Amino acid sequence: MIHKEQEKENESLTMDNLNPYILGVSDAVRGPTVVRAVEIEQQLKNNFNQFPFNRVIRANIGDPHASFNQSPITYIRQFVAGCTYPPLMDMSDFPIDIKQRVERLLNACSGKSLGSYTESQGIVTVREDIANYIECRDDYPANPNNIYLCNGATEGIRLVLKLLMNNNQNKPSGIMIPIPQYSLYSDTLSLYGAYQIRYYLDEDNNWALNLNELQRAFDEAKEYCIPRGIVIINPGNPTGQVLSSENIKMVIQFAYKHKLFILADEVYQENIYFTDSKFYSFKKIMMDLGLPYNQMQMASFHSASKGWHGECGSRGGYYELINLSKEVRIQVNKLVSASICSTAWGQVIMNAIINPPKKGEPSYELYEKERSDVLNRLKEKANLITDLFNSVEGVHCNRVMGSMYAFPRIDLPEKAIEYTKSLNMTPDTFYCFQLLEKTGICVVPGSGFKQQPNTYHFRITILSPTDEIKQIVDQFRTFHKSFLREWK
Amino acid sequence: MIHKEQEKENESLTMDNLNPYILGVSDAVRGPTVVRAVEIEQQLKNNFNQFPFNRVIRANIGDPHASFNQSPITYIRQFVAGCTYPPLMDMSDFPIDIKQRVERLLNACSGKSLGSYTESQGIVTVREDIANYIECRDDYPANPNNIYLCNGATEGIRLVLKLLMNNNQNKPSGIMIPIPQYSLYSDTLSLYGAYQIRYYLDEDNNWALNLNELQRAFDEAKEYCIPRGIVIINPGNPTGQVLSSENIKMVIQFAYKHKLFILADEVYQENIYFTDSKFYSFKKIMMDLGLPYNQMQMASFHSASKGWHGECGSRGGYYELINLSKEVRIQVNKLVSASICSTAWGQVIMNAIINPPKKGEPSYELYEKERSDVLNRLKEKANLITDLFNSVEGVHCNRVMGSMYAFPRIDLPEKAIEYTKSLNMTPDTFYCFQLLEKTGICVVPGSGFKQQPNTYHFRITILSPTDEIKQIVDQFRTFHKSFLREWK
Numbered sequence: 001m002i003h004k005e006q007e008k009e010n011e012s013l014t015m016d017n018l019n020p021y022i023l024g025v026s027d028a029v030r031g032p033t034v035v036r037a038v039e040i041e042q043q044l045k046n047n048f049n050q051f052p053f054n055r056v057i058r059a060n061i062g063d064p065h066a067s068f069n070q071s072p073i074t075y076i077r078q079f080v081a082g083c084t085y086p087p088l089m090d091m092s093d094f095p096i097d098i099k100q101r102v103e104r105l106l107n108a109c110s111g112k113s114l115g116s117y118t119e120s121q122g123i124v125t126v127r128e129d130i131a132n133y134i135e136c137r138d139d140y141p142a143n144p145n146n147i148y149l150c151n152g153a154t155e156g157i158r159l160v161l162k163l164l165m166n167n168n169q170n171k172p173s174g175i176m177i178p179i180p181q182y183s184l185y186s187d188t189l190s191l192y193g194a195y196q197i198r199y200y201l202d203e204d205n206n207w208a209l210n211l212n213e214l215q216r217a218f219d220e221a222k223e224y225c226i227p228r229g230i231v232i233i234n235p236g237n238p239t240g241q242v243l244s245s246e247n248i249k250m251v252i253q254f255a256y257k258h259k260l261f262i263l264a265d266e267v268y269q270e271n272i273y274f275t276d277s278k279f280y281s282f283k284k285i286m287m288d289l290g291l292p293y294n295q296m297q298m299a300s301f302h303s304a305s306k307g308w309h310g311e312c313g314s315r316g317g318y319y320e321l322i323n324l325s326k327e328v329r330i331q332v333n334k335l336v337s338a339s340i341c342s343t344a345w346g347q348v349i350m351n352a353i354i355n356p357p358k359k360g361e362p363s364y365e366l367y368e369k370e371r372s373d374v375l376n377r378l379k380e381k382a383n384l385i386t387d388l389f390n391s392v393e394g395v396h397c398n399r400v401m402g403s404m405y406a407f408p409r410i411d412l413p414e415k416a417i418e419y420t421k422s423l424n425m426t427p428d429t430f431y432c433f434q435l436l437e438k439t440g441i442c443v444v445p446g447s448g449f450k451q452q453p454n455t456y457h458f459r460i461t462i463l464s465p466t467d468e469i470k471q472i473v474d475q476f477r478t479f480h481k482s483f484l485r486e487w488k
Numbered sequence: 489m490i491h492k493e494q495e496k497e498n499e500s501l502t503m504d505n506l507n508p509y510i511l512g513v514s515d516a517v518r519g520p521t522v523v524r525a526v527e528i529e530q531q532l533k534n535n536f537n538q539f540p541f542n543r544v545i546r547a548n549i550g551d552p553h554a555s556f557n558q559s560p561i562t563y564i565r566q567f568v569a570g571c572t573y574p575p576l577m578d579m580s581d582f583p584i585d586i587k588q589r590v591e592r593l594l595n596a597c598s599g600k601s602l603g604s605y606t607e608s609q610g611i612v613t614v615r616e617d618i619a620n621y622i623e624c625r626d627d628y629p630a631n632p633n634n635i636y637l638c639n640g641a642t643e644g645i646r647l648v649l650k651l652l653m654n655n656n657q658n659k660p661s662g663i664m665i666p667i668p669q670y671s672l673y674s675d676t677l678s679l680y681g682a683y684q685i686r687y688y689l690d691e692d693n694n695w696a697l698n699l700n701e702l703q704r705a706f707d708e709a710k711e712y713c714i715p716r717g718i719v720i721i722n723p724g725n726p727t728g729q730v731l732s733s734e735n736i737k738m739v740i741q742f743a744y745k746h747k748l749f750i751l752a753d754e755v756y757q758e759n760i761y762f763t764d765s766k767f768y769s770f771k772k773i774m775m776d777l778g779l780p781y782n783q784m785q786m787a788s789f790h791s792a793s794k795g796w797h798g799e800c801g802s803r804g805g806y807y808e809l810i811n812l813s814k815e816v817r818i819q820v821n822k823l824v825s826a827s828i829c830s831t832a833w834g835q836v837i838m839n840a841i842i843n844p845p846k847k848g849e850p851s852y853e854l855y856e857k858e859r860s861d862v863l864n865r866l867k868e869k870a871n872l873i874t875d876l877f878n879s880v881e882g883v884h885c886n887r888v889m890g891s892m893y894a895f896p897r898i899d900l901p902e903k904a905i906e907y908t909k910s911l912n913m914t915p916d917t918f919y920c921f922q923l924l925e926k927t928g929i930c931v932v933p934g935s936g937f938k939q940q941p942n943t944y945h946f947r948i949t950i951l952s953p954t955d956e957i958k959q960i961v962d963q964f965r966t967f968h969k970s971f972l973r974e975w976k
Contacts, residue, residue, distance in 0.1 A: 015816060309603075
């Protein structure tokens with residue numbers, strides 16, 4: 001015991017002197033419900049027959065290859081394998097367009113190897129292809145020098161937020177973030193000691209942004225911080241909405257009025273399911289608005305991890321930074337080069353995603369078949385899951401227009417809410433734990449993303465196969481009814 | 489003009505409100521000399537015949553595939569290609585051990601795809617293999633739960649430094665860093681607003697650490713900060729030294745006495761050239777020392793980018809964190825999981841590096857041949873470059889015992905030193921610019937790594953082919969003589 005205390009005394013890193021900002025970081029998406037899910041999986045493997053189900057359904061994270069057996073896209077993997085091991089180009093029967101793409105990409109790498117460091121912003125050819133992709137998407141010019149490759153959008157978002165941190169003044173920097181939001185934002189701002197200016201998305205209006213609400217959040221926060229930027233997630237995570245061009249226009253004008261740097265999280269831009277929805281980039285709408293809006297500064301983020309292709313593990317991503325002054329740009333480039341470069345394999349996968357085979361090329365037909373298979377199924381599932389959840393009493397679910405998630409609201413009985421207070425647990429977390437224990441369905445409680453006070457939600461991916469979705473919602477329906485009965 | 493000013497007025501991100509800590513970040517390794525080198529390369533391509541050389545020698549960065557045409561290791565690339573595109577296992581004539589390794593690794597990935605997110609700490613199988621590698625290296629147990637995969641050692645080092653930041657008190661956190669040092673450390677500490685406790689390596693003693701100097705640096709810094717950790721780079725960057733076990737023992741005892749968290753940057757652990765040198769990990773020496781030292785907290789970093797294999801672009805890396813309390817561990821794991829996971833391809837490459845083919849396996853012979861070819865050449869070059877630099881008057885170069893660099897000291901004429909003051913440039917930067925313009929040799933000025941006041945160095949990689957190294961030093965000798973003559 002003396003030994004133990006002596007050790008403690010000599011510890012250099014303890015809970016008392018740990019960076020205190022780390023305590024404010026949550027772990028929503030991989031948090032306690034997921035830890036419990038992993039435990040249950042282990043127990044199921046060991047044949048502990050104590051659960052009324054035989055497998056856990058990991059609907060907590062948008063990861064198509066992982067739990068739903070979506071196969072990798074042939075074109076992407078052939079291209080990456082070829083870049084990895086060029087002798088394959090002679091050995092294998094890869095299509096000729098793959099071979100040409102591999103040769104073109106390796107020619108852009110120092111020493112013709114992915115083993116070399118790339119330029120800090122990313123391989124020039126990849127940045128040119130991305131600029132071209134953006135031009136085709138928006139119908140406005142894009143400059144490869146404005147493109148930065150990164151290890152998943154996460155790294156890029158953290159870097160851009162870092163630029164805006166200027167806490168040396170009396171007040172910390174403040175960033176407007178949507179509620180509900182992807183926890184990366186609140187976590188990063190906690191870690192940076194920044195102020196979270198939380199604006200609520202309008203659930204009654206399909207999770208759109210509301211001008212009065214933006215103004216309220218801004219006005220209330222001014223006392224505590226210096227507002228510097230605004231984050232918009234479109235298509236929405238966890239909400240699954242796709243913003244209209246009018247809504248985006250309103251946000252841009254609001255940001256202009258208050259000199260806010262725009263961070264447009266557009267990582268789900270290729271995942272649009274609702275027939276009446278279309279993806280408009282913030283950059284496009286800014287450009288459409290003309291002067292002075294088209295001079296505004298903003299960052300738009302995209303990711304290889306978040307498309308329908310399911311290449312989450314690659315951690316490829318990029319951001320476009322526009323309208324920075326030359327002086328600021330120099331500082332950004334310096335900061336970027338301090339990390340040397342992002343993973344070359346991630347860059348190659350990002351390249352494959354934004355530059356798919358074109359009509360007439362040998363890889364085109366198979367690619368198109370694989371693409372439409374995945375997207376048609378996602379579309380079908382997005383509609384199905386919305387309708388099914390809305391058929392359950394006490395559940396309201398906005399239409400899943402894009403991204404990979406539904407975010408249904410659940411009416412919880414007062415008695416259950418009261419009870420969870422004694423557990424020091426949010427009611428929705430309690431609910432999601434119960435759902436997991438009773439059905440094996442693993443979802444993320446709404447409190448992980450924040451939500452309007454006294455409302456309760458959960459996030460569920462729409463990735464399960466169609467017939468499974470029906471089963472899942474049926475199991476959910478049974479569970480929900482019995483939960484209501486239990487806590488009546 | 490009015491328009492221009494109006495725009496400025498509406499800029500949300502300016503030099504005035506940019507994060508001020510970013511200004512303190514340097515860009516040593518990819519800084520102004522490299523920018524100029526790229527310009528010159530472009531001009532050479534355009535046939536501007538204004539230079540007395542026909543190509544730039546990129547000796548500024550340790551990147552074997554890039555400038556020196558070192559080929560990727562067959563085993564590594566076959567393994568990664570197979571994991572990327574599993575149908576290759578049927579199509580190609582890859583050796584059977586590659587096929588078995590691919591199958592084993594994919595079985596450890598969700599959905600058997602690298603496209604899935606991995607566990608936040610990294611794929612279990614990879615962590616088990618790393619633990620096994622560490623056990624074989626040190627002869628002490630290693631726990632896979634203490635291993636964290638990351639995007640290059642850079643990301644891991646930043647995370648561990650982040651843990652130690654506790655600037656909420658009256659004084660900032662202080663971290664002891666070697667001088668000269670790899671600029672990642674000073675840059676990260678600048679960005680974190682932390683205090684750099686700079687201790688000088690003993691150039692006269694082969695860049696070893698010196699107890700009196702450690703104590704001096706510590707004592708002087710106490711007034712300005714709360715010392716929290718000590719960074720050691722072994723084998724050295726930019727210095728190329730390999731520390732003796734006695735030197736490491738001294739550092740551990742010093743760290744114990746002052747309750748410093750040890751950050752052991754051991755990314756060059758497989759690059760040892762000097763016959764009398766051996767790599768000792770900090771962990772091994774700590775364990776050898778027994779109680780109470782073997783209870784100390786520390787992190788050891790390794791990287792796929794820095795070995796003799798040259799897989800820099802992969803940005804694979806890992807760190808081992810030992811002796812953390814359970815409570816602190818929970819916080820670390822939460823922070824790690826907020827980034828979801830590191831690139832799966834980087835993890836696979838890291839796995840290939842620490843788990844090479846074994847004797848008797850089909851891939852073994854070719855691997856061993858490729859390995860000894862590279863390492864024997866590096867050894868030869870390390871010795872050659874040391875001897876050659878020491879044969880130049882006014883140049884002193886410690887023996888390159890490990891890593892990938894020589895760090896010669898150059899005596900510069902007073903007149904040149906005086907002149908550079910008027911340029912607002914350090915003398916060694918001026919010297920390196922001149923070297924580049926006259927010979928095409930691109931190296932990094934010592935001031936990028938910091939150095940003893942009134943001493944001047946540069947860092948040069950030892951990666952060029954043997955006959956080229958002779959040419960390079962000959963060109964350097966001619967340049968150096970004429971520089972001395974010019975500034976006499």
